[in-house]
Amino acid sequence: MTSFPAERGRPRDERSSAAIIKATAELVVESGYAAMSIGAVAARASVGKDTIYRRWSGKPELVYEAVFTTTDTADLPDTGTLQGDLTALVQSLIDEFSAPQAAAALPGLLADFAATPDLRATIRSRFLKPAKERLTEVFDRAQQRGEAGADLPVDLVLDTLAGAVFFHLGIIGERPAPDLARRIAAMIARGIEAR
Amino acid sequence: MTSFPAERGRPRDERSSAAIIKATAELVVESGYAAMSIGAVAARASVGKDTIYRRWSGKPELVYEAVFTTTDTADLPDTGTLQGDLTALVQSLIDEFSAPQAAAALPGLLADFAATPDLRATIRSRFLKPAKERLTEVFDRAQQRGEAGADLPVDLVLDTLAGAVFFHLGIIGERPAPDLARRIAAMIARGIEAR
Known part of the structure; x- marks a missing residue:
């Protein structure tokens, strides 16, 4: 990030x-x-x-x-489907949040940021910025394919994906199951796609 | 709780x-x-x-x-649809997490729980227990109505709902929009319903 x-x-x-x-x-x-x-x-x-x-x-x-600062922010691959693209995005959040340094830091670090107005304001503008750029690109592709409309709520979906991964891994401390990214992404993709 | x-x-x-x-x-x-x-x-x-x-x-x-300890844990109403029931459940999480005492305590409190193995183990068994009981009841009703299959992932959906609300309100500090519960619930209901 x-x-x-x-x-x-x-x-x-x-x-x-x-x-x-x-x-x-x-x-x-x-x-x-x-x-x-x-x-x-x-x-x-x-x-x-x-x-x-x-x-x-x-x-x-x-x-x-x-x-x-050392996190890889390479572009996500274009998998050809909204669900595939979201799976890659959620997997990147899982990888980022479950790296040893991030896992040790995140709950207390985000609590300190949340408790300090100047820092709290940077959570969306800095911490989440790379993930939001990726999600926006994923949504653009989905709209071009006709999988989704133009009014997708980027921030709400991002908070849901980041919140799900952070709560599941960072707060509850679950080990990430191999299919965790696919299961979260499948649920959210079905939840927002046009039909 | x-x-x-x-x-x-x-x-x-x-x-x-x-x-x-x-x-x-x-x-x-x-x-x-x-x-x-x-x-x-x-x-x-x-x-x-x-x-x-x-x-x-x-x-x-x-x-x-x-x-x-003073949280109201009255049963959720049966609204007649999975989306309606989930909206009521998400609204109860929003109300609970955005009460002044909870909002002030939750990020730091959950970080301390997450950092202490004995306490971390109680997040699912105690903190989330009332919400899980409600979600299980919501899923039972949805299955009886034919809206959903029998294999819904209760813990994953619960972590997603709780994580979305906690991250959006507790970490980022957004004010809960009046339609926040409905929007989160609509996305998740569509994401898990049978079709």
């Missing part, structure tokens, strides 16, 4: 920045999001806490960048 | 217990889940922290009980 915050300038010291990101990614898996601290990151990265706070406002922003 | 933990005995002092629950419900709205502490609850309820810890293992268990 997209870098956060994109507004900050070029790091003064790219080596210490890389060490901070690496330490953060390791510690969130080892300690869990709630228990990890900026102090522990600073100690592992051999930098002062001030160095971290010059670049990130706090733990949520730092963990967000450490977990979600 | 159901009381937690149900195993504990009758409170030694029901008055102090009621004061603790009331203080917890107030503080979670005033301070937010992350910022509130057992110490602050104890001070407002005029009890010692030991009194709280004798009855609840920690903040998650206490907040869960304070927020979700």
